[in-house]
Amino acid sequence: MSEYIWLIATYASIGIFALGMAVRVVRIARLPLHLRWELAPVPHERDKHEYGGSFLEEPDWWMKPRERSRMNELLFMLKEIFFLHAVRKNNRRIWPFSLAFHTGLYCLFFMACLLVASAAMSAAGYAAPAALIETPAGILGGAAYLLGSMGALGMLVLRGLDRDLRSYSGLPAYLNLAVLFVLFASGGFGMIIEDGFIGEMQRFINAAMLARPGLALYHAAAIHLGAGLFFLALLPFTSMVHFAAKFFTYHTVLWDDRRMDAAMEKEVGALLGQPVGWKSSHLGADGTKNWIDVVKGE
Amino acid sequence: MKPTRIKNISKITREPLSANEIDDLVPLPPPYDRVEDQPGWKQLTGEQREAYACDLDGVVALSLPKPKNAEEEKQVVDSFVSGLRKLLSKENNWTFLQPLTLTLDYCARCQTCAQSCPVYQESGGNEIYRPTYRSEIFRRLVKKYTKRGGALLAKLKREDIDLNWTTISRLYELSYRCTMCRRCAQACPMGLDNGLITHELRKLFSQELGWAPRELHEKGTVQQLTVGSSTGMKPAVVRDNISFMDEDLSEELGIKIETPWDVEGADVLLIHNAGEILAWPENPAAFAIILNAAGVKWTLSSEAPAYDGVNYGLFYDDFQLARIVTRHMEVAKKLGVKKVIMGECGHQHKAMMTIADRILTGNLNIPRESSLTFIEDIVASGRIALDPSRNDFPVTLHDPCNIVRNLGIVEPQRRILRKICPRFREMEPHGVNNYCCGGGGGAAIMSQHNFKDWRVSVSGRMKFRQILEAFSDSPGPEIKKYVCAPCSNCKGQIRDIFEYYGAQEKSGLTYGGLVELIVNAMPEIKTPYIKWDVT
Ligand code: SF4
Ligand code: SF4
Numbered sequence: 084m085s086e087y088i089w090l091i092a093t094y095a096s097i098g099i100f101a102l103g104m105a106v107r108v109v110r111i112a113r114l115p116l117h118l119r120w121e122l123a124p125v126p127h128e129r130d131k132h133e134y135g136g137s138f139l140e141e142p143d144w145w146m147k148p149r150e151r152s153r154m155n156e157l158l159f160m161l162k163e164i165f166f167l168h169a170v171r172k173n174n175r176r177i178w179p180f181s182l183a184f185h186t187g188l189y190c191l192f193f194m195a196c197l198l199v200a201s202a203a204m205s206a207a208g209y210a211a212p213a214a215l216i217e218t219p220a221g222i223l224g225g226a227a228y229l230l231g232s233m234g235a236l237g238m239l240v241l242r243g244l245d246r247d248l249r250s251y252s253g254l255p256a257y258l259n260l261a262v263l264f265v266l267f268a269s270g271g272f273g274m275i276i277e278d279g280f281i282g283e284m285q286r287f288i289n290a291a292m293l294a295r296p297g298l299a300l301y302h303a304a305a306i307h308l309g310a311g312l313f314f315l316a317l318l319p320f321t322s323m324v325h326f327a328a329k330f331f332t333y334h335t336v337l338w339d340d341r342r343m344d345a346a347m348e349k350e351v352g353a354l355l356g357q358p359v360g361w362k363s364s365h366l367g368a369d370g371t372k373n374w375i376d377v378v379k380g381e
Numbered sequence: 382m383k384p385t386r387i388k389n390i391s392k393i394t395r396e397p398l399s400a401n402e403i404d405d406l407v408p409l410p411p412p413y414d415r416v417e418d419q420p421g422w423k424q425l426t427g428e429q430r431e432a433y434a435c436d437l438d439g440v441v442a443l444s445l446p447k448p449k450n451a452e453e454e455k456q457v458v459d460s461f462v463s464g465l466r467k468l469l470s471k472e473n474n475w476t477f478l479q480p481l482t483l484t485l486d487y488c489a490r491c492q493t494c495a496q497s498c499p500v501y502q503e504s505g506g507n508e509i510y511r512p513t514y515r516s517e518i519f520r521r522l523v524k525k526y527t528k529r530g531g532a533l534l535a536k537l538k539r540e541d542i543d544l545n546w547t548t549i550s551r552l553y554e555l556s557y558r559c560t561m562c563r564r565c566a567q568a569c570p571m572g573l574d575n576g577l578i579t580h581e582l583r584k585l586f587s588q589e590l591g592w593a594p595r596e597l598h599e600k601g602t603v604q605q606l607t608v609g610s611s612t613g614m615k616p617a618v619v620r621d622n623i624s625f626m627d628e629d630l631s632e633e634l635g636i637k638i639e640t641p642w643d644v645e646g647a648d649v650l651l652i653h654n655a656g657e658i659l660a661w662p663e664n665p666a667a668f669a670i671i672l673n674a675a676g677v678k679w680t681l682s683s684e685a686p687a688y689d690g691v692n693y694g695l696f697y698d699d700f701q702l703a704r705i706v707t708r709h710m711e712v713a714k715k716l717g718v719k720k721v722i723m724g725e726c727g728h729q730h731k732a733m734m735t736i737a738d739r740i741l742t743g744n745l746n747i748p749r750e751s752s753l754t755f756i757e758d759i760v761a762s763g764r765i766a767l768d769p770s771r772n773d774f775p776v777t778l779h780d781p782c783n784i785v786r787n788l789g790i791v792e793p794q795r796r797i798l799r800k801i802c803p804r805f806r807e808m809e810p811h812g813v814n815n816y817c818c819g820g821g822g823g824a825a826i827m828s829q830h831n832f833k834d835w836r837v838s839v840s841g842r843m844k845f846r847q848i849l850e851a852f853s854d855s856p857g858p859e860i861k862k863y864v865c866a867p868c869s870n871c872k873g874q875i876r877d878i879f880e881y882y883g884a885q886e887k888s889g890l891t892y893g894g895l896v897e898l899i900v901n902a903m904p905e906i907k908t909p910y911i912k913w914d915v916t
Pocket of ligand 2: 497498499500501511512558559560561562563564565566575576579
């Protein structure tokens with residue numbers, strides 16, 4: 084029976100995660116075009132990004148081609164994702180813990196990818212060599228559990244002890260970190276006390292992929308998977324989804340320096356046609372006048 | 382200084398939530414390090430305390446009258462809640478809804494932003510000035526009052542904040558303790574923007590409750606839209622002032638200075654911050670000298686409001702912003718100019734060059750360029766003769782946030798200074814990492830009650846420290862030193878800082894724009910153009 088419960092829990096948390104994330108992302112993406120609010124440095128400036136310059140430094144800039152570099156954006160993002168560059172530069176106190184914790188998550192993610200890939204191969208009838216799956220998965224798992232539990236614990240303690248962090252941390256912040264600590268620590272514990280812990284994870288993923296129950300989980304593995312599934316389902320409802328939001332804050336706000344073009348003008352026209360509900364008398368809005376009328380003062 | 386808890390914002394107290402004491406502030410270097418030598422702050426009178434909300438930090442920037450009765454209080458609370466809802470609606474706030482939603486929903490409460498905020502840092506870590514203090518209160522109120530089940534969730538998460546008149550009036554004052562410099566946004570690992578939260582809060586107050594600082598609203602945007610300029614100058618007065626300035630300086634400098642007006646089909650419409658014409662006429666005059674010497678076909682406009690590039694709507698009200706910028710461009714269209722050049726005014730740059738880009742449609746979207754790039758092009762082309770030895774004094778550069786951090790115009794002004802000022806040195810940090818002058822977001826023109834004391838000694842403290850450090854090789858008054866600040870509002874704030882501390886007498890400091898230095902380097906100008914006693 085419990086094997087079925089594991090399967091159902093797995094599908095449910097993947098489903099909740101996927102749906103929750105999709106709703107989040109679609110909601111942000113569907114928000115209307117906003118006024119320009121870019122902030123230097125904008126990394127896609129090809130030659131000027133190093134000192135934060137922009138195309139607006141050019142005389143008659145509207146007559147010149149924009150010199151953009153997607154590569155610079157990519158490098159910026161990689162530095163941000165893997166080294167937490169902004170935290171390193173501006174908040175050295177939390178950086179080591181945050182870095183350990185994020186690296187732990189990445190390792191866990193890559194380990195899960197490997198195990199899923201291997202499960203997919205074996206479902207298709209190919210057996211992947213151990214050197215390609217088990218060994219790297221073991222290394223990634225070890226790194227994930229060690230760094231992740233150190234980082235999550237460090238962040239948890241820091242949040243509790245540091246007055247600045249404590250006064251701004253609500254219960255959810257501690258809960259999220261606690262779940263992550265359990266996830267990493269149980270994985271680490273499992274690896275220490277159980278031979279073939281990663282193999283067990285692999286078997287679970289295989290079974291889940293083929294919707295085949297019949298797998299008994301030991302204590303550490305059960306806690307680890309339970310915490311993992313809970314974390315997955317919880318993620319879209321917490322501020323930890325900032326990894327998705329960050330894409331928008333950079334690409335659609337801080338780096339969005341697109342000029343008005345015909346398509347945008349149409350969009351802006353529609354937005355300006357909306358009724359204004361603000362009440363202050365200097366606006367002279369009555370709930371039916373649109374933005375254009377209010378701006379014209381009619 | 383007592384630490385303040387977030388929830389205390391709504392506690393009704395006789396004393397301010399967190400009062401400012403000069404000795405809590407980060408000490409300045411000598412000779413400004415002795416607290417007892419500092420001028421101290423204007424004390425509020427008993428009458429002022431009775432009349433106005435002053436229980437945030439003991440500073441009054443806004444003169445908000447206290448409500449007369451419970452009914453009035455309730456109206457304020459209801460309007461605030463309806464304003465919160467409008468800020469989150471697509472119809473009423475399409476202009477900033479996406480950036481606002483992101484900042485509200487994804488803060489990791491890591492406090493990285495606090496390390497970058499000059500106001501918070503220089504106040505000695507006064508909790509109410511922490512970038513996230515304001516944002517967190519706002520965020521909790523948004524969740525509680527605009528989301529389904531928000532009130533219950535707030536209780537469960539222990540994030541409940543009472544919304545009463547005290548909360549709202551304190552938030553109102555608090556929204557004017559941030560200069561919207563966006564240094565915090567640059568540091569935030571999530572790319573979130575506490576400066577934008579300030580902006581949106583101010584908008585709510587203005588657009589829903591009709592609350593805005595007198596200097597920005599009645600005397601600012603309203604006056605500009607009705608009279609033509611936030612200075613109160615009507616078209617005829619502007620023309621008179623400029624022609625008086627032309628005559629006066631022509632005589633003094635021994636060259637003919639002539640300002641062209643309303644030239645149809647000119648290549649360039651130059652728009653100054655009209656404050657320059659009254660407070661620092663040598664700046665518009667320097668523009669006239671340079672443009673005429675370079676043979677540019679340019680013009681000023683005498684049609685309201687296009688002789689004043691100011692647009693305080695940027696700081697507090699989207700509609701006032703749009704009204705002003707639209708009128709600016711209607712005049713440019715009528716004149717048929719090829720492009721509009723921003724004078725040395727930071728917020729004018731931002732309002733007209735980027736923000737307005739998605740407001741101006743059709744043929745109102747006339748190309749707009751910074752005077753910094755335009756003038757650099759002239760300097761680099763060799764069209765005017767320049768002798769750097771005439772600028773042989775220490776010069777440092779202040780980076781106006783609205784031009785540098787917000788627009789990415791960093792190098793043109795530096796290339797000019799490297800060429801014409803042999804003793805140019807940078808402040809640290811500089812460029813896009815600069816610190817605000819402390820007068821951003823409209824603060825520089827706000828001086829009610831004791832607010833000027835606050836902006837000079839708290840929000841402007843970091844800038845003063847940077848200036849002193851930039852000239853640490855020659856700290857005494859015997860060597861005259863120039864702070865180049867190519868922005869009218871920054872100049873106003875730097876003037877006030879220098880006056881407050883007596884920095885001209887004690888340290889030989891003066892300030893001015895960029896074009897003045899260029900004219901000072903022109904050999905054809907016989908008398909020195911830089912005056913060392915401008916404060
Ligand atoms: S740095 Fe960004 S994420 Fe961290 S507390 Fe400040 S606004 Fe929030
Ligand atoms: S915008 Fe500037 S003044 Fe305001 S909170 Fe951010 S860093 Fe501080």
